[in-house]
Every structure is written in C-alpha cells, then in structure tokens.
Amino acid sequence: MPGCGKHLTYDATVGTDTYVAEAAHIKGEKSIAPRYDASMSDVDRNGIANLIYFCTHDHTIIDKVEADWPVERLVKIKTEHETKVRETMIEAFADVAFPELASAVAWVATQPPSGGATSFEVVPPDEKIRKNDLTNASRHIIAAGLVSQATVAGYVEAETQLDSDFPDKLKSGFLAEYYALKHKGHKGDELFELMCAFAVRGLKKQGDRTAGLAVLVYLFEICDVFEK
Ligand SMILES: [Zn+2]
Incomplete structure (x- = not known):
C-alpha cells in the first residue's frame, strides 16, 4: 500500500522467517464480500492476479470502505508496486x-x-x-x-x-x-x-x-x- 511501508515479513532470529500480512482479494472471495464478481471462476478468484498483499490494517480498510477502494484502484496499486520491485x-x-x-x-x-x-x-x-x-x-x-x-x-x-x-x-x-x-x-x-x-x-x-x-x-x- 503506497505510504504504508510496514514490513510484511518477519525475519526470525531463531528458526524460520514468517509472513505477517494478508493476501487480500481484489475481487471479493465470497458473494457478500467487497468487489465480488459473480462471473469469475473460483480458480481465478484465488489466483495470484486477483490477490494483493497488505498489512492487516490496510486489508481491513479496503474491505470496510469499499467505495474508496474499487477494483481499478487496487489493480493500479499492485501493478505499480510490481514495476517498482x-x-x-x-x-x-x-x-x-x-x-x-x-x-x-x-x-x-x-x-x-x-x-x-x-x-x-x-x-x-x-x-x-x-x-x-x-x-x-x-x-x-x-x-x-x-x-x-x-x-x-x-x-x-x-x-x-x-x-x-x-x-x-x-x-x-x-x-x-x-x-x-x-x-x-x-x-x-x-x-x-x-x-x-x-x-x-x-x-x-x-x-x-x-x-x-x-x-x-x-x-x-x-x-x-x-x-x-
Ligand atoms: Zn499497510
């Protein structure tokens, strides 16, 4: 998420590093979920292209304030981040x-x-x-x-x-x-x-x-x- 900057992985001092964020669905996972697209297959719905990795805070915001976070905006964020990476x-x-x-x-x-x-x-x-x-x-x-x-x-x-x-x-x-x-x-x-x-x-x-x-x-x- 632009401006967030939180580390989404935890580097363990002992043992294995771990992921500490959430894979959010761009187009919602369930019919009651934000940005749900009934025409999408379950495979595509859970495919990498429809997932975006956010900290729990940002994940909550994009789902609770759906109007602010339409599909196009999330796709743009993801694309720009991937280009930067x-x-x-x-x-x-x-x-x-x-x-x-x-x-x-x-x-x-x-x-x-x-x-x-x-x-x-x-x-x-x-x-x-x-x-x-x-x-x-x-x-x-x-x-x-x-x-x-x-x-x-x-x-x-x-x-x-x-x-x-x-x-x-x-x-x-x-x-x-x-x-x-x-x-x-x-x-x-x-x-x-x-x-x-x-x-x-x-x-x-x-x-x-x-x-x-x-x-x-x-x-x-x-x-x-x-x-x-
Ligand atoms: Zn965040």
Missing part, C-alpha cells in the same frame, strides 16, 4: 559482486563432487523458460538476474582456478535439490520458487540473498539445472 531487483542484481557471491556459495566447500562429467551447455533462456512451464513471476527474476551473469561467470572462473571441482560441486548441489523437489511433485513456477528459497537458504543479508539468486539464474541459463 522489478526495477529494484534489476538494480540489486547489478550490484552483485564477488564478496556477496562468496557468501552465497560458501556451502560449495563442503559439497562432495558428483563424480560425473559436468556439462555446461548454453541453452537460450527463453526456450528453457518455456520448457520449464514458467510464467511471469519466475520470468521477471530470470530476466533481472541476467544482469549479473557476467559477474557470476567471472566468479565461477576465479573459483575454478583454486578448485577445479568447483563448477561440478556448485551444480551438483543445486541438481540434488532440483531432483528431490521434482520427485515430490513440484513443477513450474512453484518449483522455481522453491529453488529460489534453496538458493538463499541461511543467507540473512539482502546482498547475499540476491547473489544466491544470481547463481541460480546463472545455472538456469548455462547448464542443465532445470529441463532443457
């Missing part, structure tokens, strides 16, 4: 440098080599996005992450000088998680989102988390993490 994300990826990458992939030091040959084939991202059944949210992260790819490639090259198994260990760490998630039935955007969570696990600083995502996008682009 995308721009910020691109700037953040552009700022990724070796120290953040070192934090993001520190786990590679204890990763055993896969024992197999590492193939780093170049596959056009657009084609991979399509084959992996990814839609807008994932696409935006991948597109933004491409900004940092030369830096990540340079980092991987530098690390490979020190440890020739580095690319193999980096890749096999991600692949192990990818196959485990796929085996559990995850796919498409949900699978990508879980891989993003994996890429930033244990990282607290925003710069390190962005670096973790930059590495994921790098692997997505250049090798067979994800379907070719």
Whole structure:
C-alpha cells in the first residue's frame, strides 16, 4: 500500500522467517464480500492476479470502505508496486559482486563432487523458460538476474582456478535439490520458487540473498539445472 511501508515479513532470529500480512482479494472471495464478481471462476478468484498483499490494517480498510477502494484502484496499486520491485531487483542484481557471491556459495566447500562429467551447455533462456512451464513471476527474476551473469561467470572462473571441482560441486548441489523437489511433485513456477528459497537458504543479508539468486539464474541459463 503506497505510504504504508510496514514490513510484511518477519525475519526470525531463531528458526524460520514468517509472513505477517494478508493476501487480500481484489475481487471479493465470497458473494457478500467487497468487489465480488459473480462471473469469475473460483480458480481465478484465488489466483495470484486477483490477490494483493497488505498489512492487516490496510486489508481491513479496503474491505470496510469499499467505495474508496474499487477494483481499478487496487489493480493500479499492485501493478505499480510490481514495476517498482522489478526495477529494484534489476538494480540489486547489478550490484552483485564477488564478496556477496562468496557468501552465497560458501556451502560449495563442503559439497562432495558428483563424480560425473559436468556439462555446461548454453541453452537460450527463453526456450528453457518455456520448457520449464514458467510464467511471469519466475520470468521477471530470470530476466533481472541476467544482469549479473557476467559477474557470476567471472566468479565461477576465479573459483575454478583454486578448485577445479568447483563448477561440478556448485551444480551438483543445486541438481540434488532440483531432483528431490521434482520427485515430490513440484513443477513450474512453484518449483522455481522453491529453488529460489534453496538458493538463499541461511543467507540473512539482502546482498547475499540476491547473489544466491544470481547463481541460480546463472545455472538456469548455462547448464542443465532445470529441463532443457
Ligand atoms: Zn499497510
């Protein structure tokens, strides 16, 4: 909500971070709800495009004072926020440098080599996005992450000088998680989102988390993490 600025997640000092806000329906969930649209299917009603994330205070206001908060106004708020987030994300990826990458992939030091040959084939991202059944949210992260790819490639090259198994260990760490998630039935955007969570696990600083995502996008682009 413009002007609100409240943190909608809580960063836990111990344990797992948590969401502390509410997914509000733009077009109401039930027939008595504000902005209800009878012509909408339940799937669309509860789909991402019809949800907007607000603090409890703002959620209460938009539902109690419906006249002030028509569908068009909420959609505009959501669209503008998403645009701002995308721009910020691109700037953040552009700022990724070796120290953040070192934090993001520190786990590679204890990763055993896969024992197999590492193939780093170049596959056009657009084609991979399509084959992996990814839609807008994932696409935006991948597109933004491409900004940092030369830096990540340079980092991987530098690390490979020190440890020739580095690319193999980096890749096999991600692949192990990818196959485990796929085996559990995850796919498409949900699978990508879980891989993003994996890429930033244990990282607290925003710069390190962005670096973790930059590495994921790098692997997505250049090798067979994800379907070719
Ligand atoms: Zn708020």
